[in-house]
Amino acid sequence: MKLRLGLPKGSLQEATFQLFKQAGFNISVRSRSYFPAVNDPELEIVLMRAQEIPRYVYEGVLDAGISGLDWIMENEADVVEVADMVYAKNTPNPIRLVIAVADNSDIKSVSDLNGKRVATELVRVTQKYLKENGVEALIEYSYGATEVKVPHLVDAIADITETGSSLKANNLRIIATILESTTKLHANRSSWEDPWKREKLQSLAVLLQGALRARSKVGLKMNVPGAMLETILDVLPAMKQPTISQLVRSDWVAVEVILEEMQVRDLIPALKRAGAQDIIEYPLTKVIP
Ligand SMILES: Nc1ncnc2c1ncn2[C@@H]1O[C@H](COP(=O)(O)OP(=O)(O)OP(=O)(O)O)[C@@H](O)[C@H]1O
Numbered sequence: 001m002k003l004r005l006g007l008p009k010g011s012l013q014e015a016t017f018q019l020f021k022q023a024g025f026n027i028s029v030r031s032r033s034y035f036p037a038v039n040d041p042e043l044e045i046v047l048m049r050a051q052e053i054p055r056y057v058y059e060g061v062l063d064a065g066i067s068g069l070d071w072i073m074e075n076e077a078d079v080v081e082v083a084d085m086v087y088a089k090n091t092p093n094p095i096r097l098v099i100a101v102a103d104n105s106d107i108k109s110v111s112d113l114n115g116k117r118v119a120t121e122l123v124r125v126t127q128k129y130l131k132e133n134g135v136e137a138l139i140e141y142s143y144g145a146t147e148v149k150v151p152h153l154v155d156a157i158a159d160i161t162e163t164g165s166s167l168k169a170n171n172l173r174i175i176a177t178i179l180e181s182t183t184k185l186h187a188n189r190s191s192w193e194d195p196w197k198r199e200k201l202q203s204l205a206v207l208l209q210g211a212l213r214a215r216s217k218v219g220l221k222m223n224v225p226g227a228m229l230e231t232i233l234d235v236l237p238a239m240k241q242p243t244i245s246q247l248v249r250s251d252w253v254a255v256e257v258i259l260e261e262m263q264v265r266d267l268i269p270a271l272k273r274a275g276a277q278d279i280i281e282y283p284l285t286k287v288i289p
């Protein structure tokens, strides 16, 4: 038995392959081949455009796939969300589909878009949003490079923003957010009813989400004189229950804790001051709660 899984070519490809590698799946693509090899005989991977994956999952050509919520909605694909995975092309954050106009435009809010031209790759989602806001605008499909069309070709665009650099480079100003989108592992409804496929998808989800969760965390280990232990425990973040182990033939203990990487910069000097020694920090590959 094999699970047929669609992975996105394009913006999400690199980030997705890296995540799979961290989760234990090595995917290798030969140039121009859309069926990459993977070190799991139970997976058959197909590389496709993220725009189309939800539709093929819905139709059952694929058992499951990875694409953004934006394309699941644009395709109106009735699929099962197996896992929400918050990563994008460049950052570990959600992306937004926004409406933007030229910095110096008279358009201040969505209601000013009546009768205006709007270019977007996500025509249906944009149309629905404007309709809900009582706006009638001319929405045209854009094949990409959408930002450059303002102000000469269109009055506004609805486009994805992640770091904001494309908007900034083209002197655009956001007037509304249509939706926030994250990357979804999603499945075909009948594939999800198949016990083997469901279990395979759930295992995949645990590994992928475990890998994502591990990215912002690190492990910290140190040796502490027994007498200093209470002071050290006061310094460590209150929410954590550190593991304490006795060092052989000594009254020292080893203290181990997993925490947010962001906390470490302040913590290590404080631990040192409080008497900890041999402090080591190590990266984590997976964290499964
Ligand atoms: N910075 C980003 N810009 C655009 N899409 C992004 C970004 N980060 C993540 N995504 C997600 O990637 C998917 C789009 O992927 P895909 O690669 O098929 O299109 P694309 O990036 O427009 O391709 P291309 O590179 O040919 O323009 C969407 O589901 C979107 O949510």
Ligand SMILES: O=P(O)(O)OC[C@H]1O[C@H](OP(=O)(O)OP(=O)(O)O)[C@H](O)[C@@H]1O
Pocket (backbone or CB within 6 Å): 011, 090, 143, 144, 145, 146, 147, 159, 160, 161, 162, 163, 164, 165, 166, 167
């Ligand atoms: O906020 P940012 O970090 O700048 O990312 C957003 C940009 O990335 C995507 O473009 P893509 O690379 O897919 O090119 P395209 O416009 O040709 O589709 C998206 O359509 C935006 O243009």
Ligand SMILES: [Mg+2]
Pocket (backbone or CB within 6 Å): 011, 144
């Ligand atoms: Mg694009």
